[in-house]
Amino acid sequence: MKDTEVSVLGLGAMGRELARALLDAGHRVTVWNRTAARAEALAERGAVVAGSPGEAVGASPLTVVCLLDEDTVLQALDGVGAAGRAVVNLTNGTPEQARRVAELVRGQGGDYLDGGIMAVPPMIGGPHAFLYYSGSERVFREHRPLLDTFGAAHYKGEDPGAAALWDVALLSAMYGMFGGLLHAFALARSAGIDAGEVAGDVGAWLTAMGEAGPEYARRIDTGDHTTDVVSNLGMQAAGIRNVLATAEEQGVSTALLGPLADFMRLRLAGGDHAAEDLTGLVQLLAPGAE
Ligand code: FVH
Numbered sequence: 001m002k003d004t005e006v007s008v009l010g011l012g013a014m015g016r017e018l019a020r021a022l023l024d025a026g027h028r029v030t031v032w033n034r035t036a037a038r039a040e041a042l043a044e045r046g047a048v049v050a051g052s053p054g055e056a057v058g059a060s061p062l063t064v065v066c067l068l069d070e071d072t073v074l075q076a077l078d079g080v081g082a083a084g085r086a087v088v089n090l091t092n093g094t095p096e097q098a099r100r101v102a103e104l105v106r107g108q109g110g111d112y113l114d115g116g117i118m119a120v121p122p123m124i125g126g127p128h129a130f131l132y133y134s135g136s137e138r139v140f141r142e143h144r145p146l147l148d149t150f151g152a153a154h155y156k157g158e159d160p161g162a163a164a165l166w167d168v169a170l171l172s173a174m175y176g177m178f179g180g181l182l183h184a185f186a187l188a189r190s191a192g193i194d195a196g197e198v199a200g201d202v203g204a205w206l207t208a209m210g211e212a213g214p215e216y217a218r219r220i221d222t223g224d225h226t227t228d229v230v231s232n233l234g235m236q237a238a239g240i241r242n243v244l245a246t247a248e249e250q251g252v253s254t255a256l257l258g259p260l261a262d263f264m265r266l267r268l269a270g271g272d273h274a275a276e277d278l279t280g281l282v283q284l285l286a287p288g289a290e
Contacts, residue, residue, distance in 0.1 A: 007063040114162075134158070
């Protein structure tokens with residue numbers, strides 16, 4: 001089935017891109033945003049501007065929500081009359097928040113699909129964008145062609161909180177990487193080196209190190225953290241001490257990387273773990289999850 005009518009609540013940086021992609025794909029799009037001026041450019045391209053969230057939800061069988069956070073979503077969807085409508089909420093949030101929004105929509109007689117967008121706004125509709133979805137499988141299947149407009153769609157099951165878990169897992173990896181990037185650039189600047197001068201090498205190094213992901217995952221899934229070849233925890237704990245000591249010598253804060261060094265020390269203090277891989281730290285992060 002090809003969707004024709006769809007509403008979008010929220011025209012921030014992301015919501016505008018979602019609405020644009022839907023217009024480009026030929027859908028009849030109704031939009032609502034708290035600050036109405038943000039709808040003007042889309043209206044010029046053919047979007048219908050609704051005066052309230054309820055008017056927008058009532059205008060289409062499917063409404064895509066992309067607002068700031070859970071509070072904003074709960075406020076916008078409160079009393080909209082979603083009976084017989086499908087709501088796809090792409091606002092970032094926690095699994096519990098997604099379940100609460102699902103409850104609100106279902107309480108009105110609507111169908112709910114939650115989603116997590118793995119893309120920044122300019123990536124929407126492009127080859128590298130992908131999105132996680134969970135909640136109503138019926139909504140996912142029925143509106144799949146429309147959802148594919150945003151990026152590759154991955155369905156993670158009926159629990160409305162599942163997509164948020166996947167989303168936040170990937171964001172966790174991203175923020176860890178961003179923290180490392182900022183620390184690296186601060187260190188370079190502390191030595192009078194432009195961040196731009198080291199950026200290329202840092203990128204190449206992160207790409208090479210990122211290839212460890214599948215092997216890390218295998219160790220974590222099997223619970224076998226032994227490494228007989230390279231980069232054991234004893235060596236890494238010594239290495240990160242030098243990272244922190246260099247930061248201190250250069251007057252750079254250790255606030256971002258200090259906790260990782262603390263975790264390595266804790267693991268080493270907890271038993272005979274010097275020969276294992278860094279992956280053993282997962283047992284400290286999520287005790288009982290193995
Ligand atoms: N932008 C990104 O890189 C990421 C990529 C992955 C997904 N996230 C999530 O998408 C949600 C929206 O993000 P955004 O980038 O569109 O955010 P903003 O540009 O700040 O727009 C926020 C919209 O929320 C509206 N809003 C804020 N507060 C209220 C309120 N109290 N009542 C009603 N609406 C509200 C705001 O309206 P206005 O300020 O224009 O009136 C915007 O429509 C978010 O969950 C990201 O984590 C984006």
